Amino acid sequence: MNKSAFLLAIVFLTRVPVPIKGEVDEALLNHASRYFSLVGLLIGLFLAVIYFILQSIFPVEVAVILTLAAGVILTGAFHEDGFADVWDGFGGGWSVEQKLTIMKDSRLGTYGAAALCLLLLLKYQLLVGLAEHWYWVCIALICGHTLSRTMATSLIGLLPYVQQDMQSKVKPIVQSLSKSARESLYGCALAVLLVCWGFDLFNLWHCVTLVGCLVLLRSLCIRWFRWQLGGYTGDCLGAAQQCAEVVVYMVCLLIWL
Known part of the structure; x- marks a missing residue:
């Protein structure tokens, strides 16, 4: 494992203040993308622990809200910001430039x-619906944060990047993924699924x-972004x-229900 690249992935996807030794160049940025799934796994594990503790103290509805809040604080609402910007742009703009x-x-x-x-x-209603058993919520959080970052990162390189880095509010960390980076992304996601299968949570x-x-x-997102912008941005x-x-x-x- 490239420690600097892994720490850079943490810095990029979370608000955790970790020091990175040496210069952050394009090669390191490219290498960091392979750890996005792993960072998602760590975020999911952290939130699962938070929920496990909270659900033993508060009603499940309160525990879910506080867990979602912890996720927003941990990530700085990084992805939520992109989600809102996409709907603003796609809903309010007519031309690509306006969007x-x-x-x-x-x-x-x-x-x-x-x-x-x-x-x-x-999100709140789905997690409350899973709260019949506390471990259902925990597994959903772990799978959700890991697999979602695998899927989103896998879009890099499949569409052209349509916005100059200096103009973008949320920049993609790389504009292409190497074969080894994709293997690392999918490998982490596969490991999570195999663990769930091994514990008889999924067949x-x-x-x-x-x-x-x-x-x-992913196919729908590719078609949607291509139709709206002709490519993707970091917000996408x-x-x-x-x-x-x-x-x-x-x-x-x-x-499960």
Whole structure:
């Protein structure tokens, strides 16, 4: 493991203040992308521990809200910001230039505010629906944060990047993924699924269903971003991650209930 690249991935995806020795260059940035799934796994594990503690103290509804809040604080609402910007831009702009200009604006518009409220409400309701057993919520959080970052990161290189880095409010860390980086991303996601299978939380068809839904979502995101922008921006990756996280929670709810 490249320690500097791993620490850079943590810095990029979270608000955890970790020191990075040496110069951050393009090669290190490119290498860091392979650890995005692993960072997602660590975020999911942290939130699972938070929920486990909170649900023993508070009603599950309160525990879910506080866990979601902890996730927002830990990540700095990084992906939620991209999700809201995408809806603002796609909803309020007519031309590609107008959409990109709106997405760069730090102010939150009606489309973005409405979409973000609905997103958080949906996450809350799905996790409360899984709260019949505390470990269902924990596993959903771990799978959701790991697999969603795998799916979102896998979009890099499949579409052209349509915005100059100096103009973008949320920049992609790289604009292409190497074969080894993709293998690392998918390997981490596969390891999580195999552990869940080994503990009899998922069977083979559950794993196939979950992966199939994420593959379908990725295809829809590619078509959506290409139709709206002719490519993607960093905000688009954030929106894809949030959509994938919700899809994982939905599939878990359908599987276990």
